[in-house]
Amino acid sequence: MRLLLGMMIVITTSCTEIFKTELLPIKDCAGDSDICSYTDSIQPIFDMYCTRCHGNQGRLDAGLDLTSRFALMSGSVKGQVIVESDSENSILWQRISNESNPMPPVDNPMIHENYINMIAKWIHAGAIDN
Numbered sequence: 001m002r003l004l005l006g007m008m009i010v011i012t013t014s015c016t017e018i019f020k021t022e023l024l025p026i027k028d029c030a031g032d033s034d035i036c037s038y039t040d041s042i043q044p045i046f047d048m049y050c051t052r053c054h055g056n057q058g059r060l061d062a063g064l065d066l067t068s069r070f071a072l073m074s075g076s077v078k079g080q081v082i083v084e085s086d087s088e089n090s091i092l093w094q095r096i097s098n099e100s101n102p103m104p105p106v107d108n109p110m111i112h113e114n115y116i117n118m119i120a121k122w123i124h125a126g127a128i129d130n
C-alpha cells in the first residue's frame, strides 16, 4: 500500500485572449512603384473605416458588404460600386473622395488621403484579388 501525499494540481485558466480583436496593420502601397495587395492593404482599410456599418455585427448599410473582396464586388442594393480599372467611375471611390457626400459619413473617423489613393491604385490595376 502506498500513500500519495502532497499531490496538487493547479489549473490556471487564461481568459485574456477572448475579447481581443486586433485590426491587421495596413501595408502602405502609395509609392509609385508599389503594387497594392487587396489582402495586405485594401481589406485592412475597410476593416478600419467601413465594416462596422458595412458587414459586421449584422449591419449592412446600403446592402454593401465590405468584409471581403468577393462581397465588395457583388455591390450594394443599387448595383456595382467598383468599375475595374476605372476609379473615377467607381461609386466607392467617388464616395470616399467626395467632401459634400462623404463615406464614411460625417461625424465618423475620416479616411486618410493616403488610403484613398491606395484604393484608387488598386482599382486602376484591375481591382484584382491579390
Ligand code: HEC
Residues within 6 Å of the ligand: 046, 049, 050, 051, 052, 053, 054, 061, 062, 064, 076, 077, 078, 079, 080, 081, 091, 092, 093, 095, 096, 103, 104, 105, 108, 111
Ligand atoms: C457610420 C456608418 C457607415 C460607415 C462607417 C461607412 N458607411 Fe458607407 N454607407 C452608410 C450608409 C447609411 C449608406 C447609405 C446612404 C448613403 O449612400 O449615403 C452608405 C453608402 C455607401 C456607399 C454607396 C452605395 C451605393 O450603391 O450608392 C458606398 C460606396 C459606401 N457606403 C462605402 C463606404 C466605405 C468605402 C466606407 C469606409 C471607407 C464606408 N462606406 C463607411 C454607412 C456607413
